[in-house]
Amino acid sequence: MQRAVRAFLGGAREWVRGGRWLSLLVAAGLLLFAVASMERWIGVAVRRVGFQFDLEWMEGDVVTHVALARQGQNLYRAPSFDFTPLIYPPLYYYVSALVSSFVGVSYLGPRLVSLCSMLGSLVLVARWVREETDDALAGLVAAGALSATYGITGFWFDIARVDSLFVLLVLAAQVLAARAEGPRRAILVGVLLAASALGKQTALFLAVSAIVPLLFRRFRLGLIAGASFAVVLGLAIGVFQATSRGWFWFYYITLPSQHEVAWAGASAALEKYFWGPVAPMTLAAIALVCGVGLRPGDFRAWAQNALFVLSATAASLASILHTGGYPNVLMPAYTAFAIAFGVEVAALRRLGPVYPAAPVLAGLATWALAVVSHYDPARAVPTRADAFAGARVLARMKQLEKPLWVTTSTYYAARAGQQVPCSPTMGIVDVLKGGGPLAVRLHAEFQDEIRRHRFKTIVMDRAAGFLPLDMIDFIRRNYRFKERMFSPLDHALWPKSGAEVRPDEIWVAE
Numbered sequence: 001m002q003r004a005v006r007a008f009l010g011g012a013r014e015w016v017r018g019g020r021w022l023s024l025l026v027a028a029g030l031l032l033f034a035v036a037s038m039e040r041w042i043g044v045a046v047r048r049v050g051f052q053f054d055l056e057w058m059e060g061d062v063v064t065h066v067a068l069a070r071q072g073q074n075l076y077r078a079p080s081f082d083f084t085p086l087i088y089p090p091l092y093y094y095v096s097a098l099v100s101s102f103v104g105v106s107y108l109g110p111r112l113v114s115l116c117s118m119l120g121s122l123v124l125v126a127r128w129v130r131e132e133t134d135d136a137l138a139g140l141v142a143a144g145a146l147s148a149t150y151g152i153t154g155f156w157f158d159i160a161r162v163d164s165l166f167v168l169l170v171l172a173a174q175v176l177a178a179r180a181e182g183p184r185r186a187i188l189v190g191v192l193l194a195a196s197a198l199g200k201q202t203a204l205f206l207a208v209s210a211i212v213p214l215l216f217r218r219f220r221l222g223l224i225a226g227a228s229f230a231v232v233l234g235l236a237i238g239v240f241q242a243t244s245r246g247w248f249w250f251y252y253i254t255l256p257s258q259h260e261v262a263w264a265g266a267s268a269a270l271e272k273y274f275w276g277p278v279a280p281m282t283l284a285a286i287a288l289v290c291g292v293g294l295r296p297g298d299f300r301a302w303a304q305n306a307l308f309v310l311s312a313t314a315a316s317l318a319s320i321l322h323t324g325g326y327p328n329v330l331m332p333a334y335t336a337f338a339i340a341f342g343v344e345v346a347a348l349r350r351l352g353p354v355y356p357a358a359p360v361l362a363g364l365a366t367w368a369l370a371v372v373s374h375y376d377p378a379r380a381v382p383t384r385a386d387a388f389a390g391a392r393v394l395a396r397m398k399q400l401e402k403p404l405w406v407t408t409s410t411y412y413a414a415r416a417g418q419q420v421p422c423s424p425t426m427g428i429v430d431v432l433k434g435g436g437p438l439a440v441r442l443h444a445e446f447q448d449e450i451r452r453h454r455f456k457t458i459v460m461d462r463a464a465g466f467l468p469l470d471m472i473d474f475i476r477r478n479y480r481f482k483e484r485m486f487s488p489l490d491h492a493l494w495p496k497s498g499a500e501v502r503p504d505e506i507w508v509a510e
Contacts, residue, residue, distance in 0.1 A: 026363040033366050034144030041150040044377045045158035049111045051382045053390035056497040059160040060409025061424035067105045069097040076244035084427035091198040092162040110160035117164040118157040124171040133346035142342025149334040151375025152277045155497045156328040169196035177210040186221040190228025205315040209307035217300045258434035262321045280369040281337035285309045288340040293347035312336040380496045389492035401456040407465030408503045425465025453509035461501035479507035
C-alpha cells in the first residue's frame with residue numbers, strides 16, 4: 001500500500017513539473033467559455049422565438065413579405081403606397097414561406113429559419129477551425145467567440161431578418177471550396193454562393209474569398225465554381241427581372257448603390273466596432289492575415305482565411321457606414337474574426353510543450369473576449385408586461401377605423417383585420433433616400449394619399465417610421481391627433497433589437 005501511494009505521489013509530482021495540470025486547466029477554461037457563450041444566446045433565442053410581437057421594428061414587414069410570397073404575389077414592383085418592398089433579395093422570404101406552410105404565417109417561421117441558420121453557422125465555424133488546425137477544442141472556442149458577439153450585433157442572430165441565413169450560405173460555400181476536389185463540388189460551391197447573393201447583396205463581395213483560392217489550388221475547379229455562380233445567379237436575376245417587369249434589379253442593385261456611404265466615419269467605426277468590444281478577435285484576425293498561426297507553407301489555407309477576413313471586414317465596414325447602418329451588418333466580419341480567433345488559440349495550444357506560457361495566453365485572450373463582449377441576457381428577452389402590452393395594442397387597433405397604416409409594422413395592421421397590406425415605411429424611406437425622379441413621384445403620391453385621407457387611421461411611432469420631417473409634418477397637418485396608447489412612463493413593448501420604436505400615437509382623418 002505504501003509503495004502504491006509513493007508511486008502515485010511521484011507520478012503526480014512529475015505531472016505537475018511537466019506543466020500538464022496547467023494545460024488541463026486552460027483547456028477546461030476554454031471549454032467553459034465555449035459552452036457558456038453558446039448556451040447563453042441559445043437560451044435567450046428559445047425564450048424569444050415564440051413571442052407574438054416585434055422583437056425588432058422591421059420584423060413585421062418581413063412577415064408581410066413572407067405572406068405575399070406564400071400567396072404567389074410578386075414582391076418587386078414600382079414604388080407606391082400600395083406596396084414598396086424592402087431592398088433585400090427574396091431567398092429568405094421564400095425559405096420562410098416554406099417553413100410557414102407548416103407553422104403558419106407569423107413571426108415563428110422566419111425566426112426558426114434564422115435560429116437554425118445560426119446554429120448551422122456555429123457548426124461550420126467549428127468545423128472550419130478543426131479542419132485547419134486538427135484541434136476540436138479550438139473549433140468549439142471559435143463557435144463560442146461567434147456566439148459572444150450576440151449582444152454586440154444587437155441580438156440579431158434569431159430574429160426575422162435575412163442576415164443569419166445569408167451568413168450560413170456564405171460559410172457553407174467557403175467550407176466546401178476549401179475541400180472541393182471534383183467538378184460536382186465546385187458546381188455546388190457556385191450554387192451556394194449564388195444562393196447567398198440571393199439572401200443578401202453583401203455576398204457578392206464575399207464570393208471572391210471562396211473562388212480565388214480555389215483558382216490557385218485547382219484552376220479548373222475555380223473556373224467551374226465561378227461559372228456556376230455566374231450562371232445560377234444570372235438565371236435567377238433574369239427570372240425575377242422578367243416576373244417583376246424590370247423592377248427586381250432596381251431594388252437589388254440600383255437603389256442600394258444610390259445610398260450614401262459616410263467614409264469619413266471609417267476610423268470611428270473601426271474603433272467602436274472592431275476594437276473595444278472584440279479586441280482579442282481583431283488581434284487574432286490581424287495575426288491570421290499576416291500568416292501567423294496556420295501550418296507553415298500552406299498557401300491555400302492562408303489565402304482563403306486571409307481573403308475571407310479582409311473581404312468580410314471591408315463588406316461589413318462599408319455596410320455600417322451606409323446611411324442607417326446598424327451593427328447587424330457586422331455579422332460577416334465577426335464570423336471571420338471568430339474563425340481567426342479559433343485558429344490562433346489552436347496555434348498557442350500547439351506551442352504548449354515548448355512554451356508553457358502559450359496556452360495560458362490563449363486562455364487569457366479567451367476570457368478577455370468574454371469580458372469585453374459581455375451582455376445581460378435579460379435585455380434581450382421579452383417580459384410578461386411586453387406580451388400584455390402587445391395584446392392591448394392589438395385589441396385597440398382592431399377597434400380603429402380602416403384602412404389603417406401603422407408606420408412601425410405592416411404586420412400589426414394585418415393582425416388588426418386589414419386585408420390589403422400597406423407599404424412598409426422603410427421601403428418608402430429607402431426610395432426617398434435614393435433620390436431622383438422616382439423619389440419625387442413617390443413624395444407627390446404620399447402628399448396626395450394623405451391629403452385625400454386614403455387611410456382613415458394612422459398609428460405612428462415616435463420616429464414615424466423614419467419618414468422625412470416634412471412628410472411627418474404633412475401627416476400632422478392633415479390628420480387629427482386622437483390619443484396615445486402608452487404613457488411616457490410605460491416601458492413595455494420596446495423592441496429588444498434595433499431602433500426603439502413602437503406603435504403609439506393614433507391620428508384620425510379630419
